[in-house]
Amino acid sequence: MRSPSCCRCPNGDLYVANSGSSSVFTIDTATDTVIGAAIPTGTTPAWLTVAPNGSAYVPNNISNSVTVIDTTTNMPVGAPIPVGSQPSALVVAPNNKVSVSNIAGASVSVIQFSPTLSTVNPTQGTTEGGTVVTITGTNLTGASVTFGGNPATGVSVNAAGTQLTATTPPGAPGPVDVTVTTPGGSVTLTNGFTYVLPVHATTLIATPALTKLFPPHVYFPFLTATLTDQVTGLPVPGQTIVFTIGSNLMGTAVTDAQGTARLNETLLLSLILLHGGYDASFAGATTATAVLSPSSAHAGVIEP
Known part of the structure; x- marks a missing residue:
């Protein structure tokens, strides 16, 4: 089933893919007027989807890519993401993984975006290790975690990919970086955890x-x-x-x-x-x- 060529954002605005002009228009549904300039995409955009987090995803059927639009700024986020041949229908999972069906390629491309980190709790534990830490952020599915470069154990991520728990390894006294790595990339919280003597x-x-x-x-x-x-x-x-x-x-x-x-x-x-x-x-x-x-x-x- 194809996603529509237009889609309503959680803020009420309507996004319309313009296949011929390789762009997306934003319409204020309260006034039925176009907001700002057209948002550039790849070639022949269609069937766009707006995710619960507010980002809009646009498959570009001819240029074999997906454009991500920040619906807060109505601007593309980075360069279009390469996928398979002639992407069409697109689905965003609750954990923000994006699955794209590629018609000509007879395949599905799965896009996982780079993780982000918000909080680490608690922020300190003993040098002996064994402290259970909860990390919140986004796009954490499939994550591994290191504290000061040493791998944590018992890593578990919730279904939404917004929270994980991990058990700290032993470490030397003082602050260390916390690094989360997923299939979509890595992110580091500098001095995010401090080891203290027991x-x-x-x-x-x-x-x-x-x-x-x-x-x-x-x-x-x-x-x-x-x-x-x-x-x-x-x-x-x-x-x-x-x-x-x-x-x-x-x-x-x-x-x-x-x-x-x-x-x-x-x-x-x-x-x-x-x-x-x-x-x-x-x-x-x-x-x-x-x-x-x-x-x-x-x-x-x-x-x-």
Whole structure:
């Protein structure tokens, strides 16, 4: 079934293909007058169709092409798009793919236009990847997505080609470009997504002071505290632990490969006994892979 040689636009205007003059007239149906100059097309335009998005598509039967008209400006969009031999009937799908029947070529040409991007939500996620992102735009059918050049997984596009979801790959901290590629082309949203370090809770465990009352002394000259990453379950080396007794600063020590900080403090036993132990605290830190949350611990006294 052929599309008509004239078609009404959603704004009420009527578009009429002029086969002999290779143009399209626009008619204001409220006043029944021609609007502006004729819009140039290819040779022998006919059977035009106006899509829901407002674009008009005109098969040019002799020049074997399709002209796209922006009905907001009444101007052609780019150059005519080559299709098969003697294009005639034309249908626009809900996802904006255009199917053109080519009479002489006994074929159908499918046109998918370049994608556009409107929004990315959320705009940030952790460097570990795994963030489910929703991207809106147009002409997204058949899309693949990259974040900073790395391919996303689980890409799914809605039937209209206006929204997709994808799961981010791992990435380095900072903003990255989001690129969507379809059979119709590619589009990039510069710095459209930002990778941030994940936040990991920590656990600090302090070892009780082991004492002997007569004579009073500390069996072990080291007070120790061990720092663990709750997410990975691994000890955290290279972090500063602060040791205090009440409001008194005893000193600081750095955790070793086993996540343990040791403070040599044999001279403050009386103060430790007076306060019933000591405290260890970790102020939090940012490493190459995560933001570590603060933690603290209190250690009592064991008196055998």
